[in-house]
Amino acid sequence: MDRLTIGRLAARSGCKVPTIRYYEQIGLMAAPERSEGNQRLYDHAALQRLAFIRHARDLGFTLDDIRDLLRLSEHPELSCAAADSIARRHLDTVRERIESLRRLESELEKIATACQSDTVRDCRVIEMLAGSGELRK
């Protein structure tokens, strides 16, 4: 027993209610059973699955990645190389993102301290953003 309404499921999983319905709509979550009054009732397995999705989303996996991972988890006889490669591929893009955000951070730091004058004319924000060597010849 121990059935959860969608609201409670949302509270426990950290997803929002419409998001859960959306996941059902796109087939990421199975349609759960309904109460007499047609309200969705979820079991513990649904909570686990949703928590998995939520966590993976937080980690930046796309819904497609997640679909793959979930399919893998349902077929434990398959090689885990696939799951591993999804994670690895993801790690690469995360590292790239961190790198470019670091560059951004230092640029913004410069900007935020560069502003000494009080008109844009002498302010460096604009010119810094205007672009340094991004122009290809």
Add this chain to the structure above:
Amino acid sequence: MDRLTIGRLAARSGCKVPTIRYYEQIGLMAAPERSEGNQRLYDHAALQRLAFIRHARDLGFTLDDIRDLLRLSEHPELSCAAADSIARRHLDTVRERIESLRRLESELEKIATACQSDTVRDCRVIEMLAGSGELRK
């Protein structure tokens, strides 16, 4: 002289052709003059503006932020406090993003090295993603 077709502008700015047309459509880039045959012809100023936009997008600014910054750059008599505050506000969110990506990175590192066995049954990727303490009571 030295007019650029949209394709060349795309190549030099790093934006894609449809993206440039999209920016025109939403009023971020002005409609440029046209050739006899109705093709867009851009000047150097357009290239600079687009490079600015591109760079700012790479840095994670929203199109709305960029619109603000561009407006500021067109009115050098205004205070640069506004430009500064946009940058500052952004710096905060950038730092948060870096933080959470670092956490993500280390989590993914664990995952990517955890896979020693060759069937999912014994693979930790799935179970690691399944979620640790995210479940609220």
Add this chain to the structure above:
DNA sequence: CCTAATGTCTCTAGGAGCTATAGGTTCAAG
């Protein structure tokens, strides 16, 4: 037991920032 508040239902539209497609015109190279 009744009522009011809250939760849930479906359906539809919007939003950010593009990207893709279709069906046609124009341009530059050979």
Add this chain to the structure above:
DNA sequence: CTTGAACCTATAGCTCCTAGAGACATTAGG
């Protein structure tokens, strides 16, 4: 001159939700 690439417009689609309207269900208080 002819081909093929690049360009044009217009429209639809993409990802991942989020918000709103209008109606039914459930629950807590009095």
